[in-house]
Structures are given as structure tokens and as C-alpha cells.
Amino acid sequence: MPEVLQLDGRHIVLGLSGGIACYKAAELARELVKAGASVQVVMTEAAAAFVTPVTMQALSGRAVYTSQWDARQSDNMPHIHLTRDADALIVAPASADFIAKLAHGLADDLLSLLCLARPAERCPLLVAPAMNREMWAHPATQRNVERLRDDGALVLGPAAGDQACGEIGDGRMLEADELRDEVIAALQPKLLAGRRVLVTAGPTFEAIDPVRGITNLSSGKMGFAVARAAQEAGADVTLVCGPVHLPTPRHVRRIDVASAQQMHDTVLPLAAVQHVFVATAAVADWRPASYAQRKIKKDGSHSAPALELAENPDILAAVARLPQRPYCVGFAAETNDLAANARAKLQRKNVPLIVGNIGPSTFGRDDNTLLLVDARGERQLPAADKLTLARQLVREISQRLEALA
Numbered sequence: 001m002p003e004v005l006q007l008d009g010r011h012i013v014l015g016l017s018g019g020i021a022c023y024k025a026a027e028l029a030r031e032l033v034k035a036g037a038s039v040q041v042v043m044t045e046a047a048a049a050f051v052t053p054v055t056m057q058a059l060s061g062r063a064v065y066t067s068q069w070d071a072r073q074s075d076n077m078p079h080i081h082l083t084r085d086a087d088a089l090i091v092a093p094a095s096a097d098f099i100a101k102l103a104h105g106l107a108d109d110l111l112s113l114l115c116l117a118r119p120a121e122r123c124p125l126l127v128a129p130a131m132n133r134e135m136w137a138h139p140a141t142q143r144n145v146e147r148l149r150d151d152g153a154l155v156l157g158p159a160a161g162d163q164a165c166g167e168i169g170d171g172r173m174l175e176a177d178e179l180r181d182e183v184i185a186a187l188q189p190k191l192l193a194g195r196r197v198l199v200t201a202g203p204t205f206e207a208i209d210p211v212r213g214i215t216n217l218s219s220g221k222m223g224f225a226v227a228r229a230a231q232e233a234g235a236d237v238t239l240v241c242g243p244v245h246l247p248t249p250r251h252v253r254r255i256d257v258a259s260a261q262q263m264h265d266t267v268l269p270l271a272a273v274q275h276v277f278v279a280t281a282a283v284a285d286w287r288p289a290s291y292a293q294r295k296i297k298k299d300g301s302h303s304a305p306a307l308e309l310a311e312n313p314d315i316l317a318a319v320a321r322l323p324q325r326p327y328c329v330g331f332a333a334e335t336n337d338l339a340a341n342a343r344a345k346l347q348r349k350n351v352p353l354i355v356g357n358i359g360p361s362t363f364g365r366d367d368n369t370l371l372l373v374d375a376r377g378e379r380q381l382p383a384a385d386k387l388t389l390a391r392q393l394v395r396e397i398s399q400r401l402e403a404l405a
């Protein structure tokens with residue numbers, strides 16, 4: 001399946017104010033273009049002292065604007081025209097001085113004019129601060145940032161760490177890939193705004209002895225995609241996952257566990273305060289009845305040790321039994337008879353929605369096909385990458401929540 005371009009068809013205005021982080025803005029322009037966006041770069045005079053318009057033009061594939069008096073716009077109104085077809089305006093880096101300007105509505109150069117003149121209801125403003133830690137911590141900057149937030153801007157970061165000035169602290173601009181993901185997230189509809197969503201993901205690991213255990217081939221990718229999609233849709237997301245090798249989606253609270261019992265003990269106290277629970281984890285049905293404190297050794301008799309199993313708690317069913325239960329969504333990973341098995345699970349676990357998929361053809365892969373089964377019937381979500389499917393699932397869940405309200 002070809003890679004999905006997350007910003008395909010989107011037009012982004014990338015503004016640079018002055019700061020050493022301008023070198024990262026060059027990388028950001030590349031990331032946005034690689035993700036499918038068309039990118040219009042606008043630079044302040046100070047930004048052009050750090051990285052040249054020629055560099056930004058080469059990376060974005062478009063002539064850069066630096067001046068309000070640019071003769072390319074015959075009516076001299078680049079501050080109007082440049083944002084009218086934009087899906088988002090991101091200022092990266094945003095210097096302390098530029099943030100102060102925005103906070104006060106000053107507009108004495110093209111970029112600040114553009115921020116003020118953008119159509120605010122359809123072109124979100126994202127601001128990525130980058131400055132020395134003392135400048136960031138200064139009450140004047142903090143006041144200005146707060147005012148920007150109040151005015152509806154999305155403030156991205158900053159991160160903490162080594163600074164170009166040699167100091168260490170808050171004020172580093174986020175990395176280009178992080179900023180790209182923030183732009184992608186900002187463009188998703190906020191279908192779960194104000195909702196709390198709990199997701200389980202990945203396999204569990206049921207230890208036999210200190211070096212061995214029972215697990216399965218779940219990669220966690222579907223659950224991580226659901227967590228990301230829910231977060232992008234505005235939800236407050238907690239992700240409880242078994243052993244996986246995946247980066248945590250941005251702004252998602254992640255809790256790592258190993259066994260089904262640990263997952264159960266982590267999920268249950270959290271579940272009652274959630275609006276939605278999505279159980280994508282491939283929880284081991286059984287665990288070794290006892291745990292050997294030392295590695296079980298071959299004893300030369302050629303007879304294998306007997307492995308007695310005990311049943312694990314069913315986390316989804318336990319959450320569905322809570323008096324204050326969230327809207328529960330289960331997954332069914334089957335090898336055959338998907339619809340019938342998913343429907344049986346709907347009843348057995350007493351949940352309103354089961355999402356069926358064929359385990360062996362999806363475990364570890366980046367794409368999947370989902371079958372939604374609920375009391376009303378069935379709905380197929382055709383083959384797509386897991387993030388696309390997760391966004392569709394989020395939409396389906398939000399529609400069901402609205403129908404319940």
C-alpha cells in the first residue's frame with residue numbers, strides 16, 4: 001500500500017522570525033512538502049539573517065515573501081492574499097520579540113501583518129517559540145504567550161534541553177517532525193473535544209521464569225493509531241500498553257505494563273472516569289499458573305516440564321461491568337468467521353461496539369481492514385493504513401456518543 005501523505009492537498013504558510021532555530025525551519029519546510037503540503041514561506045528581515053530566502057525557496061519550491069512591498073502582488077496586499085487559501089499558518093521559529101508583537105496586535109512587517117489579517121475561523125495559527133531559557137521564563141514572555149493562547153493561537157512547545165547559547169533549559173524549538181505532526185493534528189476535526197479516552201494496546205507478556213514467557217505477535221500499531229487519532233480529535237488520551245517498540249503519540253499519557261494482570265490492575269482504576277474505552281490489546285488468555293523464580297533448566301531426562309496455565313482476567317468485560325462504565329469498544333482478532341465471532345463477542349462481553357479484524361493478516365503490518373459490528377448491524381471499513389482507519393473509527397465512536405447524548 002503506498003505511503004499516505006498526511007498533508008495531501010493542504011496549503012501551509014510557514015513564517016520564520018529571527019532566531020538560530022531557523023535552521024530547523026528549513027527541515028520543517030521539507031517535512032511539510034514530503035507530507036504532501038504546498039508550502040508558502042514568509043520570512044522577517046531577522047530570519048533572513050539566519051537562513052537565506054534562497055534556501056527556503058529551494059526547499060518549499062516557491063518564491064519566498066519577505067516584504068509587504070513585494071511587487072509580485074499587483075495590489076500590494078500579500079498580507080491578505082497569502083492566507084486566503086491557507087489551511088494553517090505556522091510561525092516557526094517564533095522569537096520572543098515576534099510573540100510580543102503578536103500578543104499586542106502589532107503589524108509592522110509582512111509576517112506580523114499576515115498573522116493579524118488571516119481568516120481566523122478557517123486558518124489556525126500555530127506558534128513554535130524558540131529562545132534562550134531566561135527569555136522564555138521572563139514574565140513578559142509568559143504573559144504574552146498566555147495572551148496568544150487566549151486569542152486562540154496554538155502554542156507548540158517549547159522543549160527543554162541544550163541551547164545554542166550554551167545554556168540548558170526551556171526554550172528549544174520542537175523538532176521538525178514534531179512540528180509537522182502538530183500541523184497534521186491541528187487540521188483534524190475535534191470530534192472528541194473534552195472527552196477522556198483510555199486505550200489498551202499491544203501484546204501482554206506472561207512470564208514463565210525470569211527469561212521466558214508467553215506472548216503473541218501483536219505489534220500495538222492499531223492501538224497506538226487509535227490513541228493518536230483520539231488525541232488529534234481533541235481527547236485527553238491514556239494509553240496502557242504491553243511490550244511494544246513504538247514511539248508514544250504526541251500528548252498521549254502512556255503507561256507501560258507487561259502482564260494481563262498488570263494491564264487489568266492499571267486499567268480498572270482509570271476506567272470509571274473515562275468517556276470511552278477502546279480495548280485493542282491482544283491480551284493473553286492464559287498465564288503460567290506459577291512463576292519459577294529461577295530459570296527452568298533441562299535436567300537431562302528429555303522430558304519437558306509441565307506448564308500449567310491459569311485464566312487471565314478479561315479486562316474489557318470487567319470495564320463493561322463497572323456501574324459507571326465508559327463507552328466500550330472491543331476488538332476481535334480472528335482467523336475465520338469474522339462477523340459471527342465479532343457478534344458473539346459483542347454479546348459475551350456486553351459492549352456496544354466490536355471491531356473485527358483478521359489477526360494473521362494485520363499483526364505487525366501498517367494496514368488493516370476493519371468490520372464494525374454493533375446492535376444495528378455491520379459496517380466494513382475497507383483496507384487502509386491503520387491511522388486512516390483509526391480516524392474513521394474515532395468518527396464512528398463520536399457519532400455513537402452523540403446519539404447517546
Ligand code: C5P
Nearest residue numbers: 279280281283312313314315316330331
Ligand atoms: O476474549 P477475546 O480475546 O476474544 O476478546 C478480544 C477483546 O477483548 C479485545 O478488545 C481485547 O483487548 C479484550 N480482552 C481483554 N482482556 C482479556 C482478553 C481480551 O480486555 N483478558
